[in-house]
Amino acid sequence: MPNKSGSGESTSKDDSGKSPHRSTVATLLYIESAIVLALGLWLVFFSFTHENEEVAPLLGEISFAILGAIGLFAAGRGYVRGKNYGRSPAILSNLIALGVAYYQIQGAFYIGAIIILALAIPTLYFAFTIAKNEG
Numbered sequence: 001m002p003n004k005s006g007s008g009e010s011t012s013k014d015d016s017g018k019s020p021h022r023s024t025v026a027t028l029l030y031i032e033s034a035i036v037l038a039l040g041l042w043l044v045f046f047s048f049t050h051e052n053e054e055v056a057p058l059l060g061e062i063s064f065a066i067l068g069a070i071g072l073f074a075a076g077r078g079y080v081r082g083k084n085y086g087r088s089p090a091i092l093s094n095l096i097a098l099g100v101a102y103y104q105i106q107g108a109f110y111i112g113a114i115i116i117l118a119l120a121i122p123t124l125y126f127a128f129t130i131a132k133n134e135g
Contacts, residue, residue, distance in 0.1 A: 019126075019129065021126040022080065023080065024122075024126050025076070026076040026077070028122060028126075029072050029075050029090055030072075032094075032097075032123070033076065036068045036069040037065070039065055040068075043058065043061055047062075071093070072089070074086065075090045076090075087127060091124065091127050091131075095124070098116075101113040104116065
């Protein structure tokens, strides 16, 4: 449907009142999605290079990693498009990431915890800021 300027662009999406931090959250969610997908693919590679006695749990971990990556990517797309359907999954997944980072700290795997915290904390901050300002 053409708009008043005749350019043919749709005017159904109104970005007024939308937070400028949406693109930041989306970028962080895309990065998280890529990392989770890479971990899932590493598990696939790992399953071929190491002897596996427990195939079912490994397939479950791979499946959840792929589903998690798809979910994070979809949440990022929601933020880019100005929709709210990505808000809750983004917040929930990053709250879970804080718990994972806590257990990594307890296990003295500090570099892993730092990487997770470097992504989860800004994502949560901006996601909560967007929810507060737009809600």
